[in-house]
Amino acid sequence: MPKLKDIAKACKSKNAGPFELTLDIMFDDAATFDKVRKTGVISPQLIADLYRVPVESVVFTEFPPAHAYKATIARRIASGAVGDTDVYGAQQHAPLLDVEIPI
Amino acid sequence: MVSASGILGYGFPESSLKAGLSRKPHMIGVDGGSSDPGPHYLGSGKTLSSRLAMKRDMALLLQGAIANRIPMMIGTCGGAGGEPHLQICAEILREIAREHDLHFKLALIHSEQNKAWLKDQLQADRIHPLGGAAPLTESVIDRAERIVGMMGPEPYRAALEAGAQVILAGRSTDPAPWAALAMHHGMPPAQAWFAGKMLECACNAALPKKHDCLMGTVAPDYVEVEPLNPELRCTPLSVAVQALHENASPIIHKEPGGLLDTSACEIKAHTERAVRVSGMQWRPQPYTIKLEGAEKVGYSAITFAGTRDPGLIAQIGDFIRAVRESVATKVAAFQVSPEEYRLVLRLYGKDGVMGEWEPLKDATTHEIGVLAEAVANTQDLANVVISVTRVTLLHTDFPGRMCKEGNMAFPFSPSDIERGAIYEFSLRHVVEPRDPYEMFPIEFENV
Numbered sequence: 001m002p003k004l005k006d007i008a009k010a011c012k013s014k015n016a017g018p019f020e021l022t023l024d025i026m027f028d029d030a031a032t033f034d035k036v037r038k039t040g041v042i043s044p045q046l047i048a049d050l051y052r053v054p055v056e057s058v059v060f061t062e063f064p065p066a067h068a069y070k071a072t073i074a075r076r077i078a079s080g081a082v083g084d085t086d087v088y089g090a091q092q093h094a095p096l097l098d099v100e101i102p103i
Numbered sequence: 104m105v106s107a108s109g110i111l112g113y114g115f116p117e118s119s120l121k122a123g124l125s126r127k128p129h130m131i132g133v134d135g136g137s138s139d140p141g142p143h144y145l146g147s148g149k150t151l152s153s154r155l156a157m158k159r160d161m162a163l164l165l166q167g168a169i170a171n172r173i174p175m176m177i178g179t180c181g182g183a184g185g186e187p188h189l190q191i192c193a194e195i196l197r198e199i200a201r202e203h204d205l206h207f208k209l210a211l212i213h214s215e216q217n218k219a220w221l222k223d224q225l226q227a228d229r230i231h232p233l234g235g236a237a238p239l240t241e242s243v244i245d246r247a248e249r250i251v252g253m254m255g256p257e258p259y260r261a262a263l264e265a266g267a268q269v270i271l272a273g274r275s276t277d278p279a280p281w282a283a284l285a286m287h288h289g290m291p292p293a294q295a296w297f298a299g300k301m302l303e304c305a306c307n308a309a310l311p312k313k314h315d316c317l318m319g320t321v322a323p324d325y326v327e328v329e330p331l332n333p334e335l336r337c338t339p340l341s342v343a344v345q346a347l348h349e350n351a352s353p354i355i356h357k358e359p360g361g362l363l364d365t366s367a368c369e370i371k372a373h374t375e376r377a378v379r380v381s382g383m384q385w386r387p388q389p390y391t392i393k394l395e396g397a398e399k400v401g402y403s404a405i406t407f408a409g410t411r412d413p414g415l416i417a418q419i420g421d422f423i424r425a426v427r428e429s430v431a432t433k434v435a436a437f438q439v440s441p442e443e444y445r446l447v448l449r450l451y452g453k454d455g456v457m458g459e460w461e462p463l464k465d466a467t468t469h470e471i472g473v474l475a476e477a478v479a480n481t482q483d484l485a486n487v488v489i490s491v492t493r494v495t496l497l498h499t500d501f502p503g504r505m506c507k508e509g510n511m512a513f514p515f516s517p518s519d520i521e522r523g524a525i526y527e528f529s530l531r532h533v534v535e536p537r538d539p540y541e542m543f544p545i546e547f548e549n550v
Contacts, residue, residue: 014348014349015138015139015349016349016350016351017138017349017351018138018141018142018395018528018531019234019236019528019531020234020351022347022349022350022351024347026344026347050462051460052459052460059351059352061352061353061354063343063346063347063353063354065339065343065346065368065370066340066343066344066346066347066353067340068343068344068347068353070347070352070353072351072352074234074235076458076459076460077458078142078527078528079138079139079141079142079528080141080142080143080526080527080528081142081400081527081528082400082401082445082447082476082478082525082527083445083447083458084141085449085455085456085457085458086456086457087139087140087141088139088140091456091457092456092457092460094457094462095460095462
């Protein structure tokens with residue numbers, strides 16, 4: 001079964017302001033995006049499970065013009081605060097890469 | 104309208120700016136900052152880009168604007184848009200003007216907020232938390248090193264109407280300079296804001312992504328974007344992707360005074376390299392201004408070392424617990440209580456990047472890097488704690504220890520590094536000003 005890292009064009013994370021982290025999953029074309037969409041695997045629940053946050057706190061958007069999903073969650077620690085490990089939030093994407101997509 | 108680069112000081116090819124100016128734009132601008140690099144800049148008053156890099160970009164923009172008699176605008180000057188950041192950009196600008204004998208009317212728009220005014224707003228219940236933050240208190244305001252308001256396009260428009268050709272502004276919502284110019288020329292808010300959104304990160308909206316100049320054209324019913332470097336192009340996909348960038352939602356963008364709604368947008372290739380977008384909508388909302396603040400949380404000292412010992416790596420969790428206990432005992436002997444300092448240990452090769460979010464708990468590795476950080480109320484105490492931690496990392500015993508000369512490889516001498524004062528973002532609130540201008544005084548100057 002393919003994993004997201006095999007079929008996505010991009011899986012990335014980045015700050016959306018100092019207190020939130022936004023995850024983008026993008027595909028090359030509408031056909032791939034639609035196939036992935038039909039599996040229903042990429043969902044607020046998936047993000048909640050991978051990042052251990054309450055599902056109701058996940059701001060989740062499907063964005064067909066970019067063949068993309070976006071999910072925004074609270075950062076573990078505000079950007080640059082004591083104990084933070086990733087000021088830009090740019091390296092929190094790895095758990096997405098191994099998500100299996102039954103297509 | 105031209106946007107020169109992602110952030111002032113990130114650079115752009117001079118040929119791209121020339122290509123932009125040859126198309127007779129109504130303005131050139133660049134965003135000057137972001138909260139992305141963390142709280143240090145707002146807290147310390149230091150700039151994100153170097154003075155040299157900002158001067159290089161600003162000199163090209165200023166000369167281009169004066170020669171073409173068009174406005175030049177920079178938002179969120181100096182990285183964080185506080186008063187020291189605005190002043191250093193103004194000083195660089197005046198220096199460039201002297202060196203090139205340029206004359207113009209300058210507007211400086213201030214965004215650093217008066218604490219007494221903020222407390223009045225708090226009293227009047229005009230400050231509200233965002234995203235589950237706690238209600239603001241007077242002590243948070245008092246403790247902040249610096250608080251800025253994130254201005255909308257209105258102060259820029261006021262400066263333009265007063266005849267300013269060059270506008271340097273403090274903290275601004277990123278699209279503000281371009282949204283202001285487009286509205287100043289009568290374009291509707293939806294198209295003006297959308298153009299600003301596209302232009303704020305310049306060629307982030309193009310392929311391949313580069314620090315380069317982007318041209319944006321606003322009409323009453325569409326926005327067109329095109330990179331000015333012939334090697335780059337905008338495609339409907341690259342433009343759609345820009346909508347995802349650093350936003351919580353790609354569809355609804357919260358801005359002062361309204362929401363930019365792109366859910367009904369049509370994105371179409373206009374040429375091989377230019378994209379037209381139509382159908383954006385502007386939904387007016389009560390006027391609010393986002394506040395950003397940074398407070399000093401102490402002083403930091405760090406040390407970095409690595410272990411290549413398989414026996415230690417196999418029991419790294421127990422080892423780190425033993426180090427923490429030993430450090431606590433040794434520091435307590437200096438009559439320092441545990442509340443006076445924090446010791447943060449990041450283990451690279453284990454979970455140094457993701458911390459508690461790391462899903463791979465038991466991955467094996469042959470090296471682990473330990474980044475130890477001590478945070479205390481004085482630099483001296485942070486130095487004391489990191490010094491003790493260094494020695495303890497080096498010499499703490501563990502079962503089966505084969506190399507008793509030292510557990511860690513330290514790459515540097517001295518191994519302990521002072522980081523100085525450190526800050527945290529301390530506000531996550533909006534204020535309802537009486538109008539879009541009262542928080543952002545405009546100062547005019549004939550340069």
